[in-house]
Amino acid sequence: MEKSEKPRVIVLDTSAILSGQLEANPAHKYLTCPGVVDEVRFGNLAPERLDAAIMQGLLSVERPERWALEKTTEAASLTGDITSLSETDIVLIAIAIQYNVANYDVSLISDDYSVQNTAMQLGIKVSGRIHPGIKRAVKWVLICPACSSTFRENLKTCPYCGGELRRKPVKNLST
Ligand SMILES: [Zn+2]
Structure with missing residues (x-):
């Protein structure tokens, strides 16, 4: 267990939700964005589980502020990942930045290499299931x-x- 005074926030992408990362540690705050909710629902892969998690307050669906979106776009342009990121990816990273800036202990869970790389560039902790998580931004x-x-x-x-x-x-x- 990690010792931290900061409240812990876990930001989940579609792959993270589908791989069961929502099976909750109640001490953590789980967040995602509307685009991920749509992907999970329209993919029809785990809509009941997702809806239950939202209803029970385990998972919050948030929208980032404009400055956070701009910061994400800027970082992704710098790393060259911008061409590989979907709008949903950018929104998700922006949510992570907002909580990072607000002094939360944020982890972004995504299997997407460009999401991981851009988040690292912004100083956000990342982890993923397929890629072990990269050491530094490329x-x-x-x-x-x-x-x-x-x-x-x-x-x-x-x-x-x-x-x-x-x-x-x-x-x-x-x-
Ligand atoms: Zn040429």
């Missing part, structure tokens, strides 16, 4: 396989030759 550049140009901007194709850009991790990226 930054990316986009590289054109045809002409070898690299880009920090969020592009899909190479502006010089039209090649389809690929993501490549960058180590020791100096600002």
Whole structure:
């Protein structure tokens, strides 16, 4: 058990809910966002369990404030993860930031690599079921396989030759 004076908040994505992370430790506060609720409901995978958890007050469905969304988008642009994140992913990370800033002990549980990476970039603790959780944020550049140009901007194709850009991790990226 972790010793902490801070109230513990666990932010869950769809995969985390479906993998049973909601089986609650009553000392924890479980949070998610409306997009995740929709994904679980429309996927028709565990709607009863989800609804029961919300009804019982185990799981709160929250919406982040604008500044938190902007901060998430900014961080995801910096790491290059922005192209891989859904709107729901961004909303979920933004909720985690808000609680982090409000001095809660926040963990974000997601199996999605880009979600994990962006959250790490923002100083949020992450864990996942498939990926063991990455040690530090990885930054990316986009590289054109045809002409070898690299880009920090969020592009899909190479502006010089039209090649389809690929993501490549960058180590020791100096600002
Ligand atoms: Zn090119």
